[in-house]
Each structure stands twice: as C-alpha cells, then as structure tokens.
Amino acid sequence: MTDVLAPGSVIGILGGGQLGRMLSVAAARLGYRTHILEPGANPPAADVAHAVTIAPYEDSAALEAFARSVDIVTYEFENIPTSALDLLEAYLPIHPNRRALSVSQDRLIEKSFLRDSGLATAPYAAVDDAVDLAEAIAEIGTPAILKTRRLGYDGKGQARLNAPGDADIALAAMGDNPAILEGFVEFSxxxxxxxxxxxxxxxxxxxxxxxxxxxxxxxxxxxxxxxxxxxxxxxxxxxxxxxxxxxxxxxxxxxxxxxxxxxxxxxxxxxxxxxxxxxxxxxxxxxxxxxxxxxxxxxxxxxxxxxxxxxxxxxxxxxxxxxxxxxxxxxxxxxxxxxxxxxxxxxxxxxxxxxxx
Amino acid sequence: MTDVLAPGSVIGILGGGQLGRMLSVAAARLGYRTHILEPGANPPAADVAHAVTIAPYEDSAALEAFARSVDIVTYEFENIPTSALDLLEAYLPIHPNRRALSVSQDRLIEKSFLRDSGLATAPYAAVDDAVDLAEAIAEIGTPAILKTRRLGYDGKGQARLNAPGDADIALAAMGDNPAILEGFVEFSxxxxxxxxxxxxxxxxxxxxxxxxxxxxxxxxxxxxxxxxxxxxxxxxxxxxxxxxxxxxxxxxxxxxxxxxxxxxxxxxxxxxxxxxxxxxxxxxxxxxxxxxxxxxxxxxxxxxxxxxxxxxxxxxxxxxxxxxxxxxxxxxxxxxxxxxxxxxxxxxxxxxxxxxx
Known part of the structure; x- marks a missing residue:
C-alpha cells in the first residue's frame, strides 16, 4: 500500500445526492473524512459528511476553499461543468480522470470511444439538425431513439421515433441541443x-x-x-x-x-x-x-x-x-x-x- | 407502525465514540439525522453526524440547546451523570430508560436485579471497607475479583485476589470507591x-x-x-x-x-x-x-x-x-x-x- 491516502485525510466529493451519501459512509468506514460540495439545498450526503459546502459550481471562491480543505477529489455524478473541473485540477487530482468524464458526458464521444476500443454498440449517428436526422434515419432506420448528446439521465432528453414521420417532433424535443440517433437493439x-x-x-x-x-x-x-x-x-x-x-x-x-x-x-x-x-x-x-x-x-x-x-x-x-x-x-x-x-x-x-x- | 418517529427527525446521541458513530450511520440509513453530544474533542461520530455539540455533561446551557434540537435521546455508553439525564428528561424521552441505566451503572444493583429476576450470577458481596472485604472473603473465598461498583469498563477498576492476603492491595486499588467482591466462576x-x-x-x-x-x-x-x-x-x-x-x-x-x-x-x-x-x-x-x-x-x-x-x-x-x-x-x-x-x-x-x- 504505497501512496495510500493517509488515515484521517479528507476526500472531497462533488455532488451530495444519495451516491455521495453512501460514498461518505464508506469513506468513514476506511478512516477518512468527507467534504461534500453541492449546489442544491439540504443534500442527502450532508447527514453523514464531515463538512458540507453548499455552492454553485460557478462559485470559484467556494471551489477554491473546497480544494484547499480536501486531499483528493472525486464525484458522484458526471455532469460537472468543465470550468469547475479546471479550477479544482489546478489544486488536486480528480479521480476518475477527465478523459473518463469527457467520454461519458457526451453520448457521441462515448459511442466512438467504445467502437474504437473494439466493443459493440447500437448503431448510431450524430444529429445536429433536420438534414442530419433524415440521413441518420435513412442509415439506421426506425424504430430508433433520439437522445441529446449531453446531460441526459433517467430517460430525460430522449424521444422515440417509431417511424420516419416522427422526426420533426423528436428533433423539437431536443431543444437546440446536439443529439445522437441510436438504432434499437434486439436484446433479451x-x-x-x-x-x-x-x-x-x-x-x-x-x-x-x-x-x-x-x-x-x-x-x-x-x-x-x-x-x-x-x-x-x-x-x-x-x-x-x-x-x-x-x-x-x-x-x-x-x-x-x-x-x-x-x-x-x-x-x-x-x-x-x-x-x-x-x-x-x-x-x-x-x-x-x-x-x-x-x-x-x-x-x-x-x-x-x-x-x-x-x-x-x-x-x-x-x-x-x-x-x-x-x-x-x-x-x-x-x-x-x-x-x-x-x-x-x-x-x-x-x-x-x-x-x- | 403507529408512534413511529417521523422521517427526517433528529436523534440525539450521548457519546461520540465508535458506537455513536455506527449508530449515526444506521440512523441515516433509516432516514433520520443525528446530533452527537460529547465532552471530548474530535469524536469519531462527528465524521458521520448531522450535528455535533462538544460540551461537558455539566454544561446545562449546552444540554438544553441539545435537548431543544433533537426529537429523542439515546446514548452509546452508560456512565452519563445523573444530573445530565435529569435535565434532558425534563424535555424528552431517553431510551433505554433510567432504570436500565441505574441497574447497569452499579455492579451491586445489577447483580441484585439479576438475582431478583431469577437469573444466576457469580457469588458476590458488597465491599465498602476492610471489614466488609474480610467478611466477603470468608463467604466467597479466593480466588475472587474486587471491582468498583461504578465506572468500570474494559478491565479497569478491578483487582484480583489470589489469596486472602491480597485484600489490602486490592482494596487500595479501588481508591475510596464502593466495591463488590465477585467469586470466580468455572466457565468453559x-x-x-x-x-x-x-x-x-x-x-x-x-x-x-x-x-x-x-x-x-x-x-x-x-x-x-x-x-x-x-x-x-x-x-x-x-x-x-x-x-x-x-x-x-x-x-x-x-x-x-x-x-x-x-x-x-x-x-x-x-x-x-x-x-x-x-x-x-x-x-x-x-x-x-x-x-x-x-x-x-x-x-x-x-x-x-x-x-x-x-x-x-x-x-x-x-x-x-x-x-x-x-x-x-x-x-x-x-x-x-x-x-x-x-x-x-x-x-x-x-x-x-x-x-x-
């Protein structure tokens, strides 16, 4: 156990939801303390954390104070603004690393990464506008599902296309966000x-x-x-x-x-x-x-x-x-x-x- | 589940050691928050508690503020001063109850309670002074163990008598505290x-x-x-x-x-x-x-x-x-x-x- 984080060290956790809460308990069980950074009020993790900072990710003073108070940074969710990560990384290591975050924050980059790694994914195509979508439908067919590239979770930011005629409605559901069309996979x-x-x-x-x-x-x-x-x-x-x-x-x-x-x-x-x-x-x-x-x-x-x-x-x-x-x-x-x-x-x-x- | 403590209620825990720490985690798992009261600095429970008060049990202002901030009181160790319990009980229920505490705080009362409940204990006798001890040795014999009636744990406040001649040294080890002589039990x-x-x-x-x-x-x-x-x-x-x-x-x-x-x-x-x-x-x-x-x-x-x-x-x-x-x-x-x-x-x-x- 070389390079082991010293007992009593403080682990900074970005995000104070239930995942941060359960990470905090686990950290304590190994003899560490946690400091939670969370924009929302009354974060679940606060009940079992050593320290809590309630501040938006844009509050650079709060981020700096947070960075100075912890020994290492991790996170409980992947949609942390890049600016916050840049600021924190100037002080401390963040695990998992930025590459993992950038891959998982964007469905298109994620799919490309997986394909490049030799792994099978659903058929997909990038969709920035109606022309892209028409081409994607021609290539992938329907039924298919249109998803925003970023910030989707628990089924949000998604629209199903049962037929090519659903294209307009689905595209509208994306707002102006870049999207990705994914073909349906027959899975058991x-x-x-x-x-x-x-x-x-x-x-x-x-x-x-x-x-x-x-x-x-x-x-x-x-x-x-x-x-x-x-x-x-x-x-x-x-x-x-x-x-x-x-x-x-x-x-x-x-x-x-x-x-x-x-x-x-x-x-x-x-x-x-x-x-x-x-x-x-x-x-x-x-x-x-x-x-x-x-x-x-x-x-x-x-x-x-x-x-x-x-x-x-x-x-x-x-x-x-x-x-x-x-x-x-x-x-x-x-x-x-x-x-x-x-x-x-x-x-x-x-x-x-x-x-x- | 009538009379169930409402979700989000605060459980006050007297004592901030490892037992309070693990109680605090369990309380969170059931949707409660904890407030720890502990005289010593840096209590282990503080890492996983919603609130912590560091104050001696004699600090009635701190106790009152604690009582007002919690919905129910429990404890992680039995040697809480009576005055603190009196003050808290004026505000709130304490579980387990005072009878359980008074029985377990005093080895003599404990043994009497167990005997009165029809349960077997080691032979014992109260020892307040050298005369008592001589009588107790005559009754119980040696080897035997002399223990302070109160405030003993993890082997502290105890002295072994291998022979009646050890009486003076054993008694001295009790300080001036009331004690109890317990006969040895042959157990597997x-x-x-x-x-x-x-x-x-x-x-x-x-x-x-x-x-x-x-x-x-x-x-x-x-x-x-x-x-x-x-x-x-x-x-x-x-x-x-x-x-x-x-x-x-x-x-x-x-x-x-x-x-x-x-x-x-x-x-x-x-x-x-x-x-x-x-x-x-x-x-x-x-x-x-x-x-x-x-x-x-x-x-x-x-x-x-x-x-x-x-x-x-x-x-x-x-x-x-x-x-x-x-x-x-x-x-x-x-x-x-x-x-x-x-x-x-x-x-x-x-x-x-x-x-x-």
Whole structure:
C-alpha cells in the first residue's frame, strides 16, 4: 500500500445526492473524512459528511476553499461543468480522470470511444439538425431513439421515433441541443457490470446484475444475472478493457444489452452506479468502499459475493411501503433522507437477501 | 407502525465514540439525522453526524440547546451523570430508560436485579471497607475479583485476589470507591446475546456470539457460538426476561458464562455492544439499526443471520495490519477514524465472513 491516502485525510466529493451519501459512509468506514460540495439545498450526503459546502459550481471562491480543505477529489455524478473541473485540477487530482468524464458526458464521444476500443454498440449517428436526422434515419432506420448528446439521465432528453414521420417532433424535443440517433437493439435483457480499477492498475469486478427499468428509471437489479459462463466472462473482460483504455481510477458502471449476437455496451457511468447498490448486502466490500479504496490507493476488494440479492429502488410514493418492508426478514433498507417524495424521485432502496451465493 | 418517529427527525446521541458513530450511520440509513453530544474533542461520530455539540455533561446551557434540537435521546455508553439525564428528561424521552441505566451503572444493583429476576450470577458481596472485604472473603473465598461498583469498563477498576492476603492491595486499588467482591466462576467460555425490545414490547435477539478477551478487552467474537440448542434457547429467553423486567427499549448486550451448571450472567450493557459488531456483515439488520428501529418505533429486525462471522477488534497497533487485512477476501473493515493508536485503544474491527449460515 504505497501512496495510500493517509488515515484521517479528507476526500472531497462533488455532488451530495444519495451516491455521495453512501460514498461518505464508506469513506468513514476506511478512516477518512468527507467534504461534500453541492449546489442544491439540504443534500442527502450532508447527514453523514464531515463538512458540507453548499455552492454553485460557478462559485470559484467556494471551489477554491473546497480544494484547499480536501486531499483528493472525486464525484458522484458526471455532469460537472468543465470550468469547475479546471479550477479544482489546478489544486488536486480528480479521480476518475477527465478523459473518463469527457467520454461519458457526451453520448457521441462515448459511442466512438467504445467502437474504437473494439466493443459493440447500437448503431448510431450524430444529429445536429433536420438534414442530419433524415440521413441518420435513412442509415439506421426506425424504430430508433433520439437522445441529446449531453446531460441526459433517467430517460430525460430522449424521444422515440417509431417511424420516419416522427422526426420533426423528436428533433423539437431536443431543444437546440446536439443529439445522437441510436438504432434499437434486439436484446433479451440488460445487465450491468460494476468494475473498479485501482491506482496501481489492478482491476476487480462484481458479479453482473440484471436490471429492469420502468419509465427509463432503474426499478430492480437481481444478482446473479441470467448469463452463461462465457457471457459472464465476456462482460467482465469488456469492462476491464474500458477501464484500462481510460486509465481509469475508481468504480465504473457498464450497462450491457444481452443479444443473440453477444453483449452490446449501452452506456458507461464513471461513478458508483444504482445497479451496484446490491453489493452493500451481498459483498464484504461494497461498490462505495471499492470506489474509496481505488481512489485512496488501497488494495481492491476482490468482488466476491456471499449472498444473492434483489435490489429494488424505492421511487416516489414507494416510500410509503416502508412499514411493510420493515417487517420482512432479510430485507435491508437504505433510505436517502429526502424530505419530499416526488414522482420519479429515488427515495431509497431495499436489498433483499434472497439466498446464498 | 403507529408512534413511529417521523422521517427526517433528529436523534440525539450521548457519546461520540465508535458506537455513536455506527449508530449515526444506521440512523441515516433509516432516514433520520443525528446530533452527537460529547465532552471530548474530535469524536469519531462527528465524521458521520448531522450535528455535533462538544460540551461537558455539566454544561446545562449546552444540554438544553441539545435537548431543544433533537426529537429523542439515546446514548452509546452508560456512565452519563445523573444530573445530565435529569435535565434532558425534563424535555424528552431517553431510551433505554433510567432504570436500565441505574441497574447497569452499579455492579451491586445489577447483580441484585439479576438475582431478583431469577437469573444466576457469580457469588458476590458488597465491599465498602476492610471489614466488609474480610467478611466477603470468608463467604466467597479466593480466588475472587474486587471491582468498583461504578465506572468500570474494559478491565479497569478491578483487582484480583489470589489469596486472602491480597485484600489490602486490592482494596487500595479501588481508591475510596464502593466495591463488590465477585467469586470466580468455572466457565468453559463466554457468550453474549445482543437482544432488543421495541416500543411495542416486541423482543428480538441475534444469535449468541462467542467472545474471547485479552487483558480485559474483547478480542474476538465468533458466530455461531459453541452452544447446545438448549443453551441457545436459554440464552435468548434469559435476555428477553431482562429486557421485559426493565421495560427496556433499545438494544442490550448480555454477557454470559457457559458453565457445567448452566448459563451465568456476567454483566449487561444497556446499549449496542462490541460483541454485536459481527451483525454488520452477518445480518440484513445489524445491531445499530436494530437499536434505532427499537427507539424510533419501527418493527424490529428478526435477528436472522445470513453468514457466519469472526469479528476481530483492532486494538492499538493492530491498525498497522490494515494493509494486509485489506487484501483478504471476505474481510469487512470498519475503522473508527481515531488519529492516535494508543495501547488498548479500540481503533476499528474487521468482520471476516467465514461461511454461510
């Protein structure tokens, strides 16, 4: 453990949502303190952080004070303004690195990177205007899905084209943002690999989980996923290829479609991932601790799983089911401390231990 | 879930050590915030608490401000001055209750309570002076152990008498504090039961763990403990009897000696207990969450165990072994964020998942 972040060091986390909250707890478990930087009021991570700064990413004085108070910087979401990253990087290392961020912030760059790395993706084409879109439809066909290149998550910034005639409406839904048209992939199910790469280049992966979405939002992850041994190996090798290509340090979520022709990469997230929450109750070292280990220079957990888990997100009014879930045996509840249960808002999750691995 | 503490409520915790730290994380997981009150600087719990007050228990202004800022009060250690409890109870309920505290704060009252509840204890006698001690030795014999009635923990405030001639030295070791002489019990091993009682009177227990001490400090807890089915049932019934007799709300640790004549109660602790740390990686609901559930009016976890665990305390320089432990598979590390590794100081623990339950 050379170059290990010293005990008691402060890890700066950009973003104070539930991922920052769970990263903060994991950091404490390894003897570190956290300082959260978050623009929004009452961030969930504030309940379990050593220090919190509420400031917009454009507040350079706040960013500088933050940078001076921490020993290393990481983040819980990928859409951090470039100017903020530039300022922070003048002071400190940021893990995962800028390349990982720039790749994952833009769907077009992401797809090109994946193709260049020899990985399969859905057919795609860049769409900046109506002419581009007509050409893209001619090439890819319909049904297809038009997505903004940047700032999309949980199904936002997307429009489906069932036929070429939907082009105008779909394009209007993008506002004036550059977009990408993606062809539909015939897949039987979606899985994700939560993988990590350490400062030393060591790579480890958790068992792939099988994801079910509703309305563009992750609903459940089941581990183990339905995969053949060959597919499981492919999934993990593929994730390792991405991590190494990016010289990545930290945890990454890689979403994959399982098709008759093999695994297709849907998207990558340069951070801990909702589909890895099951690891909290299925592994000795969960994805949050794995991320802290990676960026702090610790040996990685080996990803071994002691239990089978069904993770269910508690979205919006689902939170009202807590009194019943609390009476279940083997149900581990994780709430995010959000005051208001709006539709589509992730309020917590429950990890049901369904068996022994 | 009637009378359930509302989401977002603030739980006041007296004491900011590692137990308060782990209680704070568990409270957050259930959607609560914590406010820690602790006399010492840099309390471990501060890294993961919503609010922290550093003030002595004699600072009534600080106590009042604390009481006004929280919705309920609990504690992580039993030696809270009576005056502080009086002041706080004028504002708020304290769980576990005062009776549990008064019983466990004084070894003589504790032993009397246990005997009155029909439970077996070591032979004992009150010792206020040399005359008492001579009579106690005559009654109980040697070897025996003289302990201060109050404020003893981790082997402190104790003196062993190998022969009646050790009386003067042992008595001197007590200072002028009232003491209790305890006869030695022939036991094969020590186990403990971590049990909980909820606001509704519901009782639940985790599987008993088997404890090994070194120098008066807990070294390891192994689950499952070596017990017959009858002993296991006895241990749990006995813990339930204590909880009900005290109208207790919260988690309690009950230490038991396993003897040829049955189980003998060594001592009770009215709080989460070091010998229950294994539950963090062996159960869906651990002892810290169980305590928060109990005092917040939630249904209790049923105590079921998914994995066998060996918990090892990391004491003093043990912390230097972390680089090696971090490379083990199935080892879950829990550090307390203490800056200085003094001899005898609990710096963290590791839960090794040793098998499937």
């Amino acid at each position: 199910h979606e899985v994700s690999v939560i993988a990590a790469r350490g400062l030393s280049g060591e790579v480890a992966a958790f068992d792939p989980g099988e994801n079910v979405h509703e309305g563009g939002i992750l609903r459940t992850t089941i581990v183990p996923a339905r995969l053949t041994e060959a597919q499981r190996t492919d999934a993990i090798l593929l994730a390792g290829k991405i991590l190494n290509a990016l010289q990545y340090v930290g945890v990454m979520g890689v979403e994959l479609f399982v098709t008759a022709k093999g695994l297709i990469v849907n998207e990558i997230a340069p951070r801990v991932h909702n589909s890895g929450h099951w690891t909290q109750n299925g592994c000795a070292v969960d994805q949050f601790e794995q991320h802290i280990r990676a960026i702090a220079g610790w040996p990685l957990g080996d990803g071994s799983r002691h239990s089978d888990v069904l993770m269910e997100n508690l979205i919006g009014d689902d939170i009202g089911r807590i009194p019943y879930i609390a009476q279940e045996a083997n149900a581990a509840i994780h709430l995010y401390g959000k005051a208001e249960a709006r539709p589509g808002r992730k309020m917590g999750h429950v990890n049901r231990i369904t068996g022994r691995a | 091993h020590e186990v403990s039961v971590i049990a909980a009682r909820g606001l509704s009177g519901e009782v639940a227990a985790f599987d008993p763990g088997e404890n090994v001490h070194e120098g008066g400090i807990l070294r390891t807890t192994i689950v499952p403990a070596r017990l017959t089915e009858a002993q296991r049932t006895d241990a749990i019934l006995l813990a339930g009897k204590i909880l009900n007799a005290l109208q207790y709300v919260g988690v309690m640790g009950v230490e038991l000696f396993v003897t040829a004549k049955g189980l003998i109660v060594n001592e009770i602790a009215p709080r989460v207990h070091n010998s229950g740390h294994w539950t963090q990686n062996g159960c869906a609901v651990d002892q810290f969450e169980q305590h928060i559930r109990a005092i917040a009016g939630w249904p209790l976890g049923d105590g079921s165990r998914h994995s066998d665990v060996l918990m090892e305390n990391l004491i003093g320089d043990d912390i230097g072994r972390i680089p090696y432990i971090a490379q083990e598979a199935n080892a879950a590390i829990h550090l307390y964020g203490k800056a200085e590794a003094r001899p005898g100081r609990k710096m963290g623990h590791v839960n090794r998942i040793t098998g499937r339950a």
